Amino acid sequence: MSFLSVRDLVVHFPTVDGVVKATEGLSYELERGKTLGIVGESGSGKSVSSSAILGLHRGSNAQVSGEILLDGVDLLKINDETIRRKRGREVSMIFQDPLSAMHPYYTVGNQIMEAYRVHHDVSQKQARTRTIEMLDRVGIPQPDRRVDDYPHQFSGGMRQRAMIAMALINDPGLLIADEPTTALDVTVQAQILDLLQDLQREFNSAIIIITHDLGVVAEMADDVLVMYAGRAVEYGPTREILVHPEMPYTWGLLSSVPDVLGDTDAKLIPIRGNPPSLLTPPPGCAFHPRCDHRDKVPGDLCRTTLPLLTPARAGGNHVKRCHLANPDEVYATEILPEIAPDLVEEQA
Amino acid sequence: MFAYVVRRAIAGMVLLVVMSFVTFMLFFASPIDPGRFACGKSCPPALIKQTDKALGFDKPWPVQWKDFAVGVVKGRHYPEDPALRKSAPELIARCPAPCLGYSKVNSATVTEELKDKIPVSFSIAIVALVLWIGGGVTLGAIAALTKGSVIDRGVVGMSLIFYSFPTFWIGLFLLEFVAIKWGLVAVPSYTPIADGGPWGWLSNLFLPALTLALFYMAGYVRMTRAFVLESMGEDYLRTAKAKGVVPHRILMKHTMRAALTPLVTMAGLDFAGLLGGAVITETVFNFNGLGKLAVDSIATFDLPTTIGLVLLLAAIVIIANIVVDILYAFIDPRVRVG
Numbered sequence: 001m002s003f004l005s006v007r008d009l010v011v012h013f014p015t016v017d018g019v020v021k022a023t024e025g026l027s028y029e030l031e032r033g034k035t036l037g038i039v040g041e042s043g044s045g046k047s048v049s050s051s052a053i054l055g056l057h058r059g060s061n062a063q064v065s066g067e068i069l070l071d072g073v074d075l076l077k078i079n080d081e082t083i084r085r086k087r088g089r090e091v092s093m094i095f096q097d098p099l100s101a102m103h104p105y106y107t108v109g110n111q112i113m114e115a116y117r118v119h120h121d122v123s124q125k126q127a128r129t130r131t132i133e134m135l136d137r138v139g140i141p142q143p144d145r146r147v148d149d150y151p152h153q154f155s156g157g158m159r160q161r162a163m164i165a166m167a168l169i170n171d172p173g174l175l176i177a178d179e180p181t182t183a184l185d186v187t188v189q190a191q192i193l194d195l196l197q198d199l200q201r202e203f204n205s206a207i208i209i210i211t212h213d214l215g216v217v218a219e220m221a222d223d224v225l226v227m228y229a230g231r232a233v234e235y236g237p238t239r240e241i242l243v244h245p246e247m248p249y250t251w252g253l254l255s256s257v258p259d260v261l262g263d264t265d266a267k268l269i270p271i272r273g274n275p276p277s278l279l280t281p282p283p284g285c286a287f288h289p290r291c292d293h294r295d296k297v298p299g300d301l302c303r304t305t306l307p308l309l310t311p312a313r314a315g316g317n318h319v320k321r322c323h324l325a326n327p328d329e330v331y332a333t334e335i336l337p338e339i340a341p342d343l344v345e346e347q348a
Numbered sequence: 349m350f351a352y353v354v355r356r357a358i359a360g361m362v363l364l365v366v367m368s369f370v371t372f373m374l375f376f377a378s379p380i381d382p383g384r385f386a387c388g389k390s391c392p393p394a395l396i397k398q399t400d401k402a403l404g405f406d407k408p409w410p411v412q413w414k415d416f417a418v419g420v421v422k423g424r425h426y427p428e429d430p431a432l433r434k435s436a437p438e439l440i441a442r443c444p445a446p447c448l449g450y451s452k453v454n455s456a457t458v459t460e461e462l463k464d465k466i467p468v469s470f471s472i473a474i475v476a477l478v479l480w481i482g483g484g485v486t487l488g489a490i491a492a493l494t495k496g497s498v499i500d501r502g503v504v505g506m507s508l509i510f511y512s513f514p515t516f517w518i519g520l521f522l523l524e525f526v527a528i529k530w531g532l533v534a535v536p537s538y539t540p541i542a543d544g545g546p547w548g549w550l551s552n553l554f555l556p557a558l559t560l561a562l563f564y565m566a567g568y569v570r571m572t573r574a575f576v577l578e579s580m581g582e583d584y585l586r587t588a589k590a591k592g593v594v595p596h597r598i599l600m601k602h603t604m605r606a607a608l609t610p611l612v613t614m615a616g617l618d619f620a621g622l623l624g625g626a627v628i629t630e631t632v633f634n635f636n637g638l639g640k641l642a643v644d645s646i647a648t649f650d651l652p653t654t655i656g657l658v659l660l661l662a663a664i665v666i667i668a669n670i671v672v673d674i675l676y677a678f679i680d681p682r683v684r685v686g
Contacts, residue, residue: 054590087592100583104682105605115591150681166591 001072002029003206004053004174009066011048011057011230020278022048024230025066030223032173035200035207037221037238039214039253041275045230046210050176052076053208054091055083070174089119092167096179098159102151108159109135109147112166119170134165138195157188161195168199175200176208181216193219214257218242226250229276229286232309236318246312246320246327249287251335267338285323293330297323353674360666367662369413371655376409385649386452402427402439403452403652416655419447426450448659449652451645458656461641465625468538469637472560472629473622475553479561480568481615485608487565488572493599495577503569511566519559519632527555538635556633560626564618571614575607582606609679613672620668624661 011023023045030036038046051057052064058080068075070090075083095101103111112134113127120127128147135143138161151159160180167175177196181189193216200207209220217224217238224241226234226249234247245251252271273290276282288294288302301307301323312318312327324330337344375382383400384391391399400406403426404415415424423445427433433440441450441457448458484507491503510518527535536552544552579585580603588602625639634640638657645653677683 056586056589084592084594087590089592093590095583095587097583101587103584103588103602103606105609105680107681111587114588114593118592118594152682163587166587 001069003032003071004030005067005069006049006053007067007069009049009052009068010064011045011052012063014061014063015279018279021230021281022278023052026227026230026232028223028225028232028235030174030206030208032206033200033204034222035209035220037217037224038208038210038227039212039217039224040227041212043275043278044227045278046227047178049227049230050093050178050208050210053174053176054087054093055080058083085119088115088167088172089170090172091174091176092170092172093176093178094160094163094167094180097183098156098163099151099183101163102159104151107148107150108154108162109149111151112147112162112169115166116169130169131165134169135162138162138165138168138199139191140165156184157191160184160188160192164192164195164199168203168205171203172205174206174208176210178210179212180209181213182211189216196220212253214242214253226253229281230278231286231321232319233287233321234319235309236312236316240312240316240318244312244318244328245331246318246324247287247322248291248293248324248327250320251331252290255335255339269338285321293324296330297325349674349677353670356670356673360663360670363666364659364663365417368416368655368659371658372409372413372416375651375655380649380651382649382651385651398432398436398439399452401429401432402436403450404428416449419443419445419449421445423447448656451650451653453645453648453650454653458652461653462638462656462660465636465638465641467540468635469623469625469630469639471538471549471553472556472626472635472637473619475550475557476560476564476622476626477615477619479557480564481611483561484565484568485572485611488569489576489599489604489607491569491573492576492580500573504573507566507569510562513562515559515563515626515628516632518562519556519629522555522559523632536633536635538637556626556629556635559629559632560622568611568614571611572607575610576603579603579606609676612675612679616668616672616675617665620665623664623668624657 006029007027009023009026013020013022026045026049028036038050040046048057053068053070053075055075057064064076066076070086075086102108109128109131112131113124116122116127116130117124122130132143132147135147140146140158140161146154146158151162154162160183164180175196180196181192184192196207196209197220199205207220209216211217221238223236224234224238225232226241226247228249234241234245234250241250242254245254249271252269255267255269256271271290276286276289282289284301284303284305285291285294285307291302294302305323307321307323309319309321312320320327381396383396383403383405386403386405387396387399397406404412407415415428418424424443424447426441426443427436427439443450443457443459446459448462450457451461454461487503487507491500494500523535526532533551533554536555539548539552541549585598585602588598593602623638625637625642627639627643629635630637630639631643638660641653642657644650645657
């Protein structure tokens with residue numbers, strides 16, 4: 001059995017206007033030492049489904065069902081106190097905006113020490129020593145001095161490093177990174193990703209990296225899960241999906257990233273339309289109102305029937321949710337020449 | 349930090365000088381003849397003239413202001429005119445620094461009058477502050493934590509009801525029923541700690557302080573509720589939760605710290621306002637505080653006392669502002685100045 005196994009995860013939020021279906025039957029597996037990239041637009045359920053692992057929806061009116069097995073324990077079945085003891089110790093999370101994710105009135109050191117002392121019965125002094133070690137490990141210069149600084153005295157990249165130190169101080173088996181580089185500038189992004197990879201090798205932890213940047217996925221992830229309107233629409237090994245994407249939404253994501261295939265002459269083609277409402281998602285395939293290829297499917301199937309997750313190739317672990325019969329051909333003839341003309345020339 | 353405090357203190361002094369100037373101008377623009385009121389109702393014109401001369405009311409107002417300012421620093425003696433001192437030695441009054449003037453109506457220096465009343469107003473204000481902060485913050489936090497429930501609505505509703513009742517009504521109600529009819533507590537009369545001990549002091553302050561506290565509490569309940577709710581939605585609380593911090597510690601350490609900071613400003617300024625005397629409450633309970641002194645001095649056209657009071661209140665508000673700003677720098681590391 002995998003280290004982390006999510007099965008049929010459903011997260012619904014009842015509101016006065018109806019039920020917001022933030023996650024609809026999500027399943028994935030993750031091993032220790034491996035990285036899963038979850039990609040999708042804002043509001044596709046990436047963060048909501050990952051927060052469910054930590055039980056962060058408890059105490060709200062969210063309805064969560066399915067199974068989240070971490071080392072064989074179903075995190076949805078254990079009580080509040082048990083999951084609290086796992087938070088930060090077995091599963092940690094780092095957030096998108098490290099400035100708002102840190103308490104402005106407490107020093108960085110105080111907040112990291114708190115994360116350690118919640119789970120370890122140690123003195124203030126021991127916790128401080130450990131905190132300074134961790135700050136040093138994540139590359140903060142003069143950690144014994146910076147430990148007493150407040151978050152606003154740190155730069156954006158430093159704050160994210162401190163957040164990583166806070167998340168990893170208890171050596172958790174699973175780290176959820178919710179858009180860890182979105183609020184940072186590009187050079188700092190690369191440093192933070194490198195740091196995460198180094199630490200992953202060192203601690204052999206599993207990482208879920210939530211992002212809408214396929215560049216991040218290409219660099220970090222072993223597996224990719226593409227989400228749309230609360231569902232997985234394509235899931236498989238990263239190389240497979242970047243080279244042979246089979247779902248028009250994934251094509252759209254690839255078309256709207258400039259450098260994923262390293263081609264500077266490529267066109268940037270945004271996905272038209274807006275993400276669907278999670279309150280009243282479109283019938284059939286949720287992506288069909290924005291899909292350029294729905295007419296290739298006979299019998300209005302896209303509008304009426306929700307496609308199932310089916311293997312892209314017999315025996316492979318690459319699955320997609322699409323009715324298209326010949327996705328590889330459409331991709332090779334219609335999409336690739338637009339977004340990566342060089343690559344097509346090379347192959348020809 | 350030190351330079352900042354010095355800068356603020358100097359600015360405060362300048363403001364006080366301007367205040368005293370404006371106050372003087374206002375009173376001289378009014379059609380009051382201060383000498384007539386200082387002298388008494390059936391005072392013959394000659395005596396009014398003498399009073400004017402003794403207290404300096406006969407001089408042009410810029411000169412009076414200068415005398416006043418010098419008196420604050422050095423102290424002064426009435427009357428200054430040596431001829432008058434010789435002819436009417438019964439008029440001689442000493443007013444040591446800081447001299448804020450001499451009240452002929454009360455036959456006392458303004459400084460003495462204020463010195464007598466400050467402890468009364470201060471006592472009421474401090475007890476009221478403790479009551480309304482304690483009650484307001486506790487009830488506000490409870491309301492926020494039970495948002496939307498009967499408790500929440502009850503707490504907010506009750507605080508609004510108390511807010512809507514005029515202070516004199518609540519004061520009279522407490523005095524008439526709690527103290528007199530039901531005899532739950534003795535009818536309050538101000539007792540200094542030196543006379544009645546801490547308990548005697550405190551028990552006599554309870555009703556007037558409660559009257560004020562009930563009024564102020566409404567605002568603090570609603571503010572606390574709003575700030576707690578606001579900070580509960582902050583990202584850093586999610587971080588604390590994701591770290592595995594226990595819920596009550598999240599509330600006490602993370603939520604309340606953020607929620608209470610803005611209340612410090614409010615509380616500081618409200619307290620400063622109250623230090624200047626709670627006019628209605630002091631009148632209802634017949635406490636001889638600054639508020640009552642203000643009403644009396646205005647009613648008797650006691651100009652020196654009025655000017656002294658205005659300046660004292662201005663000074664309190666200015667000092668409170670500086671103190672709140674300094675406090676803020678200690679509470680919120682982001683506003684710490686170099």
